[in-house]
Amino acid sequence: MTGPTAADFPIRWAWEDGPLTPGLTCVFRVKDEARNLPWVLPPMFDAVQHVVLVDNGSTDGTPEVAQRVAEEHGAADRFTLRHYPVQVARAGSEHLLTPPDDPRSLTYFYNWSFSHVRTAYSMKWDGDMVLTAEGVELLRDLSWQLEDSSAVVAIPRHPMSVESESVAWLDLGYRFLEPWVYPMGPEFTFVKAFEWEVREFPPTSERIVAPEGMCVELKWLDQDEFAHWSETTFDPVRTPRKHRELEVMRALHEGRGHEIEGLKRIEAPAGVHVVDYVTTQWMQLEPRPLTLRLELQETT
Incomplete structure (x- = not known):
């Protein structure tokens, strides 16, 4: 039996049909993120003009949860749900061995x-990343300030390992920085790199770096955070971010979180979920700078 072909999932860019609509669209590519979406989607609907969510064969009801959250938030008219029922190569060696046109x-x-995407700007976002109150305000402002600028925006994110409803560990040992917001156009498409995909942009593009405290990346200690990788041996030089994440995860599973420099234990007040507490209260009150070390940027 042959696998899917490009004819089954044709790519036609909106810019081929004329000028794009002003605004910012957030694009999620998700699989089994039903647990996270009630935290992830509401602030994003508040921050951007449109949300596209592409489900890649979830088995936990992710599409249904996404649609429900959009409707409950009054954003169903600004939400596009698509399905991509293809077994996508995992990051790492599987990705490296798969041709980019497959x-x-x-x-x-x-x-x-x-x-x-039908707007002039788009943003890559993950199904486990929650905007803080500051993040919502930043993206609201950017959605009109970026128009016709050709700038790309890098947003620091803070990995947060959730131990229970009241306790989480926030990694402030490094500044995890990655470009997330780009113009739409033929110079800003995705190309193949060694471990994963990379979005191209011209060297002349202005690079804007957002302040810290914009979002947290949820990592649940009762889930396998590396299931989408074909291996879990990470080079600390080539892939320092994944190396750090694995170090933190192992330490927490072994009860050694206090030994990791920059890993902060946070306990929420009674009756408040720790994700809500960090994103709506704790992050706003914590003095800047948040992180302790130089930023981690991976180039592949």
């Missing part, structure tokens, strides 16, 4: 997902 490639999957 629908099973992360590169093709991302380009297909972003081809559903």
